[in-house]
Amino acid sequence: MLGKLTVFLLFLLLVWGNVVSGLGAGLACPDWPLCYGQYIPPLKWDIILEKGHRVVAALTGGVLIGLCVQRLLRYRGWSRVLPLTAVFFLAIQILLGREVVLLKLPVNITTLHFGMAIAILSLALYMAFHDGAENRPRFSLRGISGVLFVLCFLVLVQSVFGAYVRHSGSGLGCGVDFPRCLGFWIPPHISGSVMIHLTHRLIAYAVLLTVIALTVSALITNNLGRIKNTLFAVLALLLIQVAVGAGVVYTELHVMGTAFHLLIALLILSAVAYAWFNNMKETGV
Numbered sequence: 258m259l260g261k262l263t264v265f266l267l268f269l270l271l272v273w274g275n276v277v278s279g280l281g282a283g284l285a286c287p288d289w290p291l292c293y294g295q296y297i298p299p300l301k302w303d304i305i306l307e308k309g310h311r312v313v314a315a316l317t318g319g320v321l322i323g324l325c326v327q328r329l330l331r332y333r334g335w336s337r338v339l340p341l342t343a344v345f346f347l348a349i350q351i352l353l354g355r356e357v358v359l360l361k362l363p364v365n366i367t368t369l370h371f372g373m374a375i376a377i378l379s380l381a382l383y384m385a386f387h388d389g390a391e392n393r394p395r396f397s398l399r400g401i402s403g404v405l406f407v408l409c410f411l412v413l414v415q416s417v418f419g420a421y422v423r424h425s426g427s428g429l430g431c432g433v434d435f436p437r438c439l440g441f442w443i444p445p446h447i448s449g450s451v452m453i454h455l456t457h458r459l460i461a462y463a464v465l466l467t468v469i470a471l472t473v474s475a476l477i478t479n480n481l482g483r484i485k486n487t488l489f490a491v492l493a494l495l496l497i498q499v500a501v502g503a504g505v506v507y508t509e510l511h512v513m514g515t516a517f518h519l520l521i522a523l524l525i526l527s528a529v530a531y532a533w534f535n536n537m538k539e540t541g542v
């Protein structure tokens with residue numbers, strides 16, 4: 258229950274943060290941790306959004322710490338490192354959040370801030386599934402578990418790279434063009450934002466091809482039956498994600514489109530992680 262609540266709050270926080278930055282309200286509170294030096298700042302829409310993000314962040318941090326303490330008491334051996342790492346990442350994330358505001362949204366720090374949020378979410382997903390009572394913590398990279406772990410990592414890298422696309426202003430690096438780029442399949446001059454944008458698309462196709470291969474193998478062999486339905490869900494989410502990515506480009510980065518693109522990315526990460534956890538559980542590692 259605590260695990261699911263933490264994951265839900267992290268989803269809410271990430272998507273909220275995306276909308277805040279998409280609406281240009283990221284610096285509505287110019288100071289930190291207070292807003293205009295007050296606990297209750299002036300009631301303007303952008304300030305309410307930014308302050309609300311901070312309040313949800315504080316609540317999420319509290320619930321996450323609760324989850325980490327509970328798992329620390331239940332886990333044994335190596336797995337106790339995971340809740341401790343999550344608390345450590347949370348501390349870094351709070352400092353990064355402060356730097357994001359005080360340094361006025363520098364690209365590297367905003368991307369790192371997003372990456373840290375995704376790392377915390379990944380640890381929360383692990384702790385939510387492995388409650389330490391019915392499901393003891395497991396870790397395996399053998400066979401399909403290894404493939405699913407690499408896939409998780411690839412989705413994580415793709416998501417952080419997506420944040421880099423966003424914060425470096427490369428969202429329209431290929432112009433308002435998809436599946437081609439600036440009117441070409443391979444543009445004659447690939448540099449700067451074109452390169453950043455194209456790399457994001459290429460990683461997406463690599464993820465999609467891996468998932469298609471796994472799904473086909475689940476259909477023609479019997480040894481992936483335990484994760485077949487999850488693989489179908491991941492494939493469906495990926496196809497939706499490519500369509501939403503195209504929509505983001507064609508709507509010239511509409512705020513709601515980018516927020517939806519992020520939500521689907523979080524669902525893909527969660528579904529792949531679930532497939533990995535379930536595979537380890539069912540194969541009894």
Ligand code: HEM
Pocket residue numbers: 275371412415416417418419420421422423424427428429435457458460461464465495498499502503505506510515518519522525
């Ligand atoms: C595995 C598939 C994909 C995943 C997991 C993914 C994930 C992400 C994430 C997490 C972001 C950053 C959101 C944020 O910072 O809040 C992003 C940005 C972006 N993605 Fe993707 N993406 C995928 C595929 C695609 C595809 C196929 C396109 C097609 C063009 C695309 C276009 C974009 C664009 C344009 C942005 C920047 C939006 C902005 O500037 O606000 N993505 N992506």
